[in-house]
Amino acid sequence: MSAPQYDEFGFLVSEPNLSNEPHVPMRERFPPAGTEYLGGRSDGWEYRTVFAGRTLADTFEMIRHFLQEEGYGDVPLPNNVTELRLFRRPRSPQLELFGEYGYVHNPIKILFPRDAKLRNTLILCIYNERAPNHLLRFHGVLPQK
Numbered sequence: 612m613s614a615p616q617y618d619e620f621g622f623l624v625s626e627p628n629l630s631n632e633p634h635v636p637m638r639e640r641f642p643p644a645g646t647e648y649l650g651g652r653s654d655g656w657e658y659r660t661v662f663a664g665r666t667l668a669d670t671f672e673m674i675r676h677f678l679q680e681e682g683y684g685d686v687p688l689p690n691n692v693t694e695l696r697l698f699r700r701p702r703s704p705q706l707e708l709f710g711e712y713g714y715v716h717n718p719i720k721i722l723f724p725r726d727a728k729l730r731n732t733l734i735l736c737i738y739n740e741r742a743p744n745h746l747l748r749f750h751g752v753l754p755q756k
Contacts, residue, residue, distance in 0.1 A: 638682030641739040649677075651735075656742050661724075663732040668692040670733050674721060683737065686719055699723050717749050 637658065642648040644655030651660025662677070664670035671692045678684060689695040698714040698721075713722035713734070720736040738749050747753035 634680075636680065636682030637737065638740070641741065656739050656748070658737045658739075660735050661732060662735060663729070665731065667696075667731050667733070670731055671695055671721075674733060674735050677735070678719065681737070683719060687716055688721075689714060695721065717746065 637648070641655070642653035642658055644653065646653050648658065649660070651658050653659075662670045662673045664673055668691070675688065678686065678688070689698070695714060699712050711720065711722050713720055718738040718740050720734075720738075722734040722736065724732050724734060738745065742748070744753050
């Protein structure tokens with residue numbers, strides 16, 4: 612077991628590897644219900660976490676890197692933050708009170724928070740592709756019980 616390493620300002624650079632297991636991407640082993648994984652929470656169907664950077668571009672790059680590491684590198688994403696901002700607006704001309712604003716492509720959603728103060732923050736939702744009726748649930752066409 613290795614000791615934690617700190618930079619010259621005292622911030623943690625690397626945590627000790629507490630397990631001897633290699634990293635298994637989330638896409639291969641989705642976090643079980645009720646667990647925390649890398650700062651987010653999973654209910655077995657949806658994993659949700661929040662990213663916040665100095666700028667929205669930094670935040671988007673953090674999400675890109677996270678998705679790559681967790682096995683979702685093949686999911687199409689906007690090319691840059693300028694394209695991502697185009698998904699911020701509601702798609703319908705009617706006012707949506709509770710609709711989600713953001714980029715949606717199965718099995719991920721990158722959402723903008725409702726609170727305008729969180730302008731450099733993005734919410735990442737990843738859905739378990741192996742869950743029963745995943746596609747129907749992802750698109751919201753399966754009636755909820």
